[in-house]
Amino acid sequence: MTxxxxxIKELNTAYPPELAESWDSVGLVCGDPDDEVTRVAFALDCTLAVAERAVELGAELLVVHHPLLLRGVDTVAANTPKGKVIHTLLKGGCALFSAHTNADSARPGVSDKLAELVGITPGRPIKVVDPRARDKWGVHIPQASVRTVMDALFSAGAGKIGNYSECAFEIAGQGGFTPLEGADPTDGEVGQHFSAPETRVEFVADARLRRSLIDELRRTHPYEEPAFDIVSMEEDVDLATATGLGRVGELPEPMTLRDFTQQVANALPETAWGVRAAGDPDQLVQKVAVSSGSGDSFLADVSRLGVDVYVTSDLRHHPVDEHLRAGGPAVIDxxxxxxxxPWTTQAAGIVAPLGVTTEIISIRTDPWTVSAHPEN
Incomplete structure (x- = not known):
C-alpha cells in the first residue's frame, strides 16, 4: 500500500523543504499522511475548479506548485474562497501538498524544465540557494539583557555547529549613542549622549533563518534600534550543479531575438497573455537566463552574468525600462x-515509480482570459 x-517522502527528496525561501509555506496543507493513495493529480494552482477536478478524477492527493495558504488566514470556513477549496478536497478524500520555492531551487526543478523547453541545457543558477549556507552574526546587547536576547535567538535556531548548540563568543565593550527628537530610549535621555557597558555576541546561523532571527532580535532586544551585523559565509559550491533560483545556458547556435521569442512562444502552453520581448528584434542571442514565475528581482543579477537574453514572467514597465537603459540584456516576458x-510533468515523473496513477489537471489557471489588439 502506498x-x-x-x-510526500519522494517529493521531499526531489524538492528538499530546506531549499524553500524563508517566507514560503511548503508541504502538506491538508489530509492524513497515513491515508492510502492510488491516484495523484498535479496542477500549478489549487483553485476550486482544480480541486473539484481532482475529486472527480478520484485522486487521493493533489500536488501543486503555488501554496494555497501562503498568506495567513484565520478561518477555512466553507463559505470563504480558500475554505471552500479545503472542504471540497477533504470531503472528496483528497489531500493537498505544495512544492513551491523548494521546487524552484531544486535540481532538476521548475526552471530546469523551462530551460529545456526554450532550447538550452540548464547550467548554473542565477542565484545559488545552498541549504548549507550560513551567516556570521554580531549583536550588541546591554549586559543585563544578554541572556534574555541570546536565549531567544538560540531557541530560534542560532548558534548550532555540528553536534553543539548555543555556540557563541562574547566580547565586553562600551556602547554609546545620542537619542534624537522622536526617540523613546530605554536608557538615556533625548538630546544627551549616553554610554554604558555592552556585550558583543558573535555566533553563526543558517542563512535561511536570517529573517526570523532578525524578527526575534527586534522583539527581544531592549533597544528601539538594536545594533547588529550579518556577514554571509561563502561556501565552496560547483556552480554547474548548484541548487538555486533560475538557470543559465546557451542555445546551440545564435539566433535573433525575434526568432528566439517565437521559439519560446512555440514551446510554452498558449495563454491570452502570450509572449512579448523587449530589446532589438534583430539582435543575435545565444547565452540565455531563465527564471520561472515572477523574475524581475533578478534583472541586475542576469546583467552581471553577461547573458544575451533573460526569459521570465510578470515583468513591469519601469524595472524593464531602467534595466534596458542601463545596458542590460534583452528580456522575454x-x-x-x-x-x-510544464513542471507538473516533472513532478508526476517523480511520483509515478511508486506505482500510483498520475493525472495532470490541464485546467488553465492563468487569470488572464482576453488579449486584444487594434483592428486594422
Whole structure:
C-alpha cells in the first residue's frame, strides 16, 4: 500500500523543504499522511475548479506548485474562497501538498524544465540557494539583557555547529549613542549622549533563518534600534550543479531575438497573455537566463552574468525600462502560468515509480482570459 506520506517522502527528496525561501509555506496543507493513495493529480494552482477536478478524477492527493495558504488566514470556513477549496478536497478524500520555492531551487526543478523547453541545457543558477549556507552574526546587547536576547535567538535556531548548540563568543565593550527628537530610549535621555557597558555576541546561523532571527532580535532586544551585523559565509559550491533560483545556458547556435521569442512562444502552453520581448528584434542571442514565475528581482543579477537574453514572467514597465537603459540584456516576458505549468510533468515523473496513477489537471489557471489588439 502506498500512502500520502510515501508520496510526500519522494517529493521531499526531489524538492528538499530546506531549499524553500524563508517566507514560503511548503508541504502538506491538508489530509492524513497515513491515508492510502492510488491516484495523484498535479496542477500549478489549487483553485476550486482544480480541486473539484481532482475529486472527480478520484485522486487521493493533489500536488501543486503555488501554496494555497501562503498568506495567513484565520478561518477555512466553507463559505470563504480558500475554505471552500479545503472542504471540497477533504470531503472528496483528497489531500493537498505544495512544492513551491523548494521546487524552484531544486535540481532538476521548475526552471530546469523551462530551460529545456526554450532550447538550452540548464547550467548554473542565477542565484545559488545552498541549504548549507550560513551567516556570521554580531549583536550588541546591554549586559543585563544578554541572556534574555541570546536565549531567544538560540531557541530560534542560532548558534548550532555540528553536534553543539548555543555556540557563541562574547566580547565586553562600551556602547554609546545620542537619542534624537522622536526617540523613546530605554536608557538615556533625548538630546544627551549616553554610554554604558555592552556585550558583543558573535555566533553563526543558517542563512535561511536570517529573517526570523532578525524578527526575534527586534522583539527581544531592549533597544528601539538594536545594533547588529550579518556577514554571509561563502561556501565552496560547483556552480554547474548548484541548487538555486533560475538557470543559465546557451542555445546551440545564435539566433535573433525575434526568432528566439517565437521559439519560446512555440514551446510554452498558449495563454491570452502570450509572449512579448523587449530589446532589438534583430539582435543575435545565444547565452540565455531563465527564471520561472515572477523574475524581475533578478534583472541586475542576469546583467552581471553577461547573458544575451533573460526569459521570465510578470515583468513591469519601469524595472524593464531602467534595466534596458542601463545596458542590460534583452528580456522575454511570458505568462506566469505558462512558464511554470510544464513542471507538473516533472513532478508526476517523480511520483509515478511508486506505482500510483498520475493525472495532470490541464485546467488553465492563468487569470488572464482576453488579449486584444487594434483592428486594422
Amino acid at each position: 500512502t500520502v506520506g510515501d508520496v 511570458t505568462a506566469h502560468w505558462a512558464s511554470e505549468f
